[in-house]
Amino acid sequence: MTVLHVYNLKNEKISEVELSDEIFDVPVKKHILHQVVVSQLASHRSGTAAAKGRSEVKGSGTKLWRQKGTGRARVGSASSPIRRGGGVAFGPTPHKYVNKVPKKVRKAALRMALTDKVQSDQLIVLDNFELPEIKTKEFVGVMKGFDINKALIVTQGKSVNLEKSSRNVPWVKVMRYQGLNVYDILKYDHLFLEQSAIGKIQEALV
Numbered sequence: 001m002t003v004l005h006v007y008n009l010k011n012e013k014i015s016e017v018e019l020s021d022e023i024f025d026v027p028v029k030k031h032i033l034h035q036v037v038v039s040q041l042a043s044h045r046s047g048t049a050a051a052k053g054r055s056e057v058k059g060s061g062t063k064l065w066r067q068k069g070t071g072r073a074r075v076g077s078a079s080s081p082i083r084r085g086g087g088v089a090f091g092p093t094p095h096k097y098v099n100k101v102p103k104k105v106r107k108a109a110l111r112m113a114l115t116d117k118v119q120s121d122q123l124i125v126l127d128n129f130e131l132p133e134i135k136t137k138e139f140v141g142v143m144k145g146f147d148i149n150k151a152l153i154v155t156q157g158k159s160v161n162l163e164k165s166s167r168n169v170p171w172v173k174v175m176r177y178q179g180l181n182v183y184d185i186l187k188y189d190h191l192f193l194e195q196s197a198i199g200k201i202q203e204a205l206v
Contacts, residue, residue, distance in 0.1 A: 002118060006125045006195055011145045017125055017195055019118070020202050028112045028119075033182060035101060036109035040183045042097040051091030054079045059086070106182075107205050113185040114201075122190045129153060129194055131161040139165035143172065152188035154180055156196035177201050 002019040019025075059078040067074050081089040117123040124146065131138060139162070143151065153174045155162065166174050173184060177197040185191060193201075 004118070004123065004125050006127055007146075008127055009129070009131075009142050009145075014127060017198065019198065020206075023111050023202050023205050024114050024118050024123075026108075026111045026115050028116050032105060032109050033112055033186065036106055036182045037186065039099045039101045040181060042099045045097040047095050047097050049092040050094050051088040053089075053091060054081055054087030057085070057087040109182045110180065110185075111205055113182045114191075117185065117191045124148075124190060124192050125195055125198065126192055127195050129155060129159060129162050129192065131159075131165055134161050134164045136165050136168055140169060143169075146190075148190050150188050151190040151192055152184050153192040154197055154201075155194050156200060177204075 001021060002024050003016050004019060005013045006015045006017050008014050054077065057079040061077055061079075064075045064078060065072070078086065080086045114123070131142075143149075150171045151173075153162070153166070153172065154177050155174065156177060158176065159174075163174050166172050173188065175184070177200050180201065
């Protein structure tokens with residue numbers, strides 16, 4: 001059983017918490033993490049890039065001039081790709097980039113990402129992250145107290161003061177435990193977990 005210290009917002013140790021080895025101490029397989037991250041990033045792509053082909057461009061379908069006798073090269077439709085204002089040859093068309101990953105693999109990757117944070121001493125457990133008021137300066141001061149510049153903060157429930165105080169801080173992201181994902185865990189150097197959220201995460205990933 002993995003045991004970590006629990007801190008308050010002043011970076012003081014106040015207690016300890018036991019973490020389930022089934023969630024926070026599993027073998028880390030890079031290829032599974034890579035597969036899930038690629039799937040996440042692919043699902044964020046809109047896939048709306050498009051260009052009109054010759055059949056979609058508005059233009060006359062009549063022959064621009066007669067085939068012979070003009071001294072110029074023969075020509076067909078005005079929407080030909082070789083003409084100005086014509087359609088695009090082999091242009092992009094809208095399509096989905098979705099790369100589905102089985103639910104079991106996504107859960108396994110989440111356990112591996114959490115394990116990696118524990119093994120690299122980048123997981124910090126807080127008793128709670130309740131700020132007394134909405135003030136960015138106070139929030140930044142708390143983060144400086146931990147000497148951390150890039151962090152993901154995961155809370156158990158809605159925390160208006162925290163979410164609004166951190167909104168303009170580009171190197172921090174706040175989310176509730178339901179939105180926890182592999183990409184964000186790996187993207188940010190440190191992971192803050194509220195103690196009350198740990199039980200919920202362990203229930204979801206068993």
